[in-house]
Amino acid sequence: xxxxxxxxxxxxxxxxxxxxxxxxxxxxxxxxxxxxxxxxxxxxxxxxxxxxxxxxxxxxxxxxxxxxxxxxxxxxxxxxxxxxxxxxxxxxxxxxxxxxxxxxxxxxxxxxxxxxxxxxxxxxxxxxxxxxxxxxxxxxxxxxxxxxxxxxxxxxxxxxxxxxxxxxxxxxxxxxxxxxxxxxxxxxxxxxxxxxxxxxxxxxxxxxxxxxxxxxxxxxxxxxxxxxxxxxxxxxxxxxxxxxxxxxxxxxxxxxxxxxxxxxxxxxxxxxxx
Numbered sequence: 001x002x003x004x005x006x007x008x009x010x011x012x013x014x015x016x017x018x019x020x021x022x023x024x025x026x027x028x029x030x031x032x033x034x035x036x037x038x039x040x041x042x043x044x045x046x047x048x049x050x051x052x053x054x055x056x057x058x059x060x061x062x063x064x065x066x067x068x069x070x071x072x073x074x075x076x077x078x079x080x081x082x083x084x085x086x087x088x089x090x091x092x093x094x095x096x097x098x099x100x101x102x103x104x105x106x107x108x109x110x111x112x113x114x115x116x117x118x119x120x121x122x123x124x125x126x127x128x129x130x131x132x133x134x135x136x137x138x139x140x141x142x143x144x145x146x147x148x149x150x151x152x153x154x155x156x157x158x159x160x161x162x163x164x165x166x167x168x169x170x171x172x173x174x175x176x177x178x179x180x181x182x183x184x185x186x187x188x189x190x191x192x193x194x195x196x197x198x199x200x201x202x203x204x205x206x207x208x209x210x211x212x213x214x215x216x217x218x219x220x221x222x223x224x225x226x227x228x229x230x231x232x233x234x235x236x237x238x239x240x241x242x243x244x245x246x247x248x249x250x251x252x253x254x255x256x257x258x259x260x261x262x263x264x265x266x267x268x269x270x271x272x273x274x
Contacts, residue, residue, distance in 0.1 A: 002209070002210075005039055005040075005043060005044075005209055006209070007270035007271065008039050008043070008074060008270070008271065009035050009036060009039050009209070009240075010240075010267045010268055010269075010270050011070075011074065011267075011269065011270045011271040011272075012035045012038070012039065012067060012070045012071060012074065013032060013035055013240045013241070013263075013267040014264055014267050014269060014273060015066070015069075015070035015073075015074075015083055015273075015274070016028055016031045016032055016035070016066040016067055016070060017032075017241070017255060017260055017263050017264060017267075018083075018260070018264075018273065018274075019066045019069070019070075019083055019086040019087075020066060020086075020254040020255070021254050021255050021256075021257075021260045022084070022086065023086060023087040023088065023254070024254045025087050025095065025254060026065075026066055026086070026087060026095060026252070026254060027063040027064055027065075027066065027095075027251060027252045028066065028238065028241075028244065028250055028253070028254065028255070029174070029237040029238045029244060029247075029248070029249075029250040029251045029252070030061065030063065030064040030141065030170065030172070030174075030237060030251065031064040031065075031066040031067035032067070032237070032238050032239050032240055032241060032244065033170065033172050033206075033207070033235040033236055033237045033238060033239045034064060034067050034139070034170055034235060035067055035207075035239065035240065036206065036207050036208065036209050036212055036235075036239075037139065037168065037170075037206065037212055037233065037235070038067050038068065038070075038071040039071060039209065040209055040212040040213050040216060041057065041137065041216070042071050042072075042075050043075070044213055044216075045137075045213070045216045045217075045220070046137070047134065047135075053132050053133060053134045054134050055134045055135050055136070055137065056107055056120075056123055056127075056134070056135075056136045056137070057107065057136075057137045057138075057139075058107060058108060058110070058116050058119055058120040058123070058136065058137070058138045058139070059097060059110050059116065059138075059139055060110055060113070060114075060115065060116020060117060060119075060120075060138055060139060060140040060141070060144060061110075061113065061116070061139065061140055061141035061144055061170065062096040062097050062109075062110030062111030062112075062116075063095070063096060063111055063252070065093070065094070065095060065096060065097050065111075066086065068097060069083060069086065069093050069097075070083065072103075072104070072105040072106075073274075074271065075105075077103075077104040077105040078092075078103065078104050078105075080272075080274045081274050082274075083274045084274050095111070096109070096110060096111025097109060097110055097111070107123075113141070113143075113144045113147060114144050114147025114148075114149045114150055115149065116138050116139075116140055116144075117138055117140055117149075117150050117153045117154070117167060118149060118150075118152075118153045119138075120136050120137075120138035120165055120167070121136075121153050121156065121157055121162060121165060123136050124136040124157075124162050124164050124165040125160075125162060127164055128162070128164060133164075133224075134164075135164050135165070135166060135220065135223055136164060136165045136166070137165075137166050137167075137168070138165065138166070138167045138168070139168050139170060140167060140168070140169055140170070141169070141170045141172075141175070142169055142170060142171045142172065142173065142175075142180055142186060142189070143174075143175030143176075143180050143183070145169065145186050145189070146180075146183070146184045146186060151196070154193070154196045154198065154228075155196055157198070157228040158196055158197030158198055158227065158228055159197070161226050161227070162228050163223055163224050163225055163226050163227055163228055163229075164223060164224055165228050165229070166216075166219045166220070166223060166228075166229045166230075166231065167228070167229070167230045167231070168230070168231040168233050169189065169230065169231065169232050169233060170206070170233055170235055171189070171206070171232050171233055171234045171235065172234070172235045172236065172237045174237045174247070174248040174251065175248060175251065176248065176251045176252060177248070178248055179248065189232055190202065190232060193230050193232075197227065197228075198227060198228050198229065198230050199222055199225075199227040199228070199229045199230070200229075200230055200232065201215050201218060201219055201222075201229065201230070201231045201232070202215075202231070202232045202234075203215045203231060203232070203233045203234060204234055205234065206233035206234050206235035207235055207236055207239045212233070215231055215233075216231070219231055237250070237251070238250045240266065240267055241262075241263040241266055241267070242266065243259070243262070243263075244263070
């Protein structure tokens with residue numbers, strides 16, 4: 001299992017790099033930083049087999065669509081070869097995920113930052129009304145939490161005991177214009193969430209498959225006990241490509257030919273490129 005997941009991590013990184021390079025457009029930094037999260041979520045956590053009651057995933061920070069498309073394709077939602085159409089005209093794989101073309105696995109159109117938590121909350125409430133016992137998972141970026149709409153949703157969720165939702169914050173400390181502290185410091189997120197009535201879990205190494213699985217399992221076991229749950233997941237932007245790590249500069253920049261070759265050499269092919 002561990003060997004297979006590590007191979008998938010390497011392959012997903014390759015997919016991300018090749019997608020953004022082909023069209024010289026896209027967001028590799030955050031995508032690379034969340035590879036382990038998506039692999040863990042889709043291969044070990046989400047329960048999607050029962051069509052009448054299945055877990056739902058919402059990607060709020062939709063600009064990291066490359067990692068989303070890759071894991072969906074590598075999980076059988078659509079043909080891996082479709083990754084080659086990323087951001088091209090008439091493609092179903094646009095820069096921000098959309099659901100009007102019926103791309104399997106995409107539950108909402110996203111990319112307008114700050115909205116995913118509210119959408120996830122609405123879905124979670126709907127599940128409660130319909131006696132659906134499955135869970136809602138949402139991934140949001142730490143820079144997104146500069147948007148006020150999130151905090152209205154957080155306040156509402158705890159006040160109404162919406163305890164079938166698990167929010168994960170990609171806590172990499174970077175956004176398009178620099179570090180989150182320099183752009184607009186969000187402060188002590190742990191203390192803020194506690195004060196808003198949330199159950200808070202932390203992953204100090206959000207690029208560890210084992211640590212992520214352990215924390216997500218605890219989150220599942222802690223759900224439906226009267227409190228919404230948030231996971232503060234500390235990741236490294238650009239993880240797995242040495243010259244892209246620990247900087248905002250690769251938030252939305254594609255590698256050139258030489259940079260792509262260097263990056264791919266750091267992440268060997270494991271399942272076959274598209």
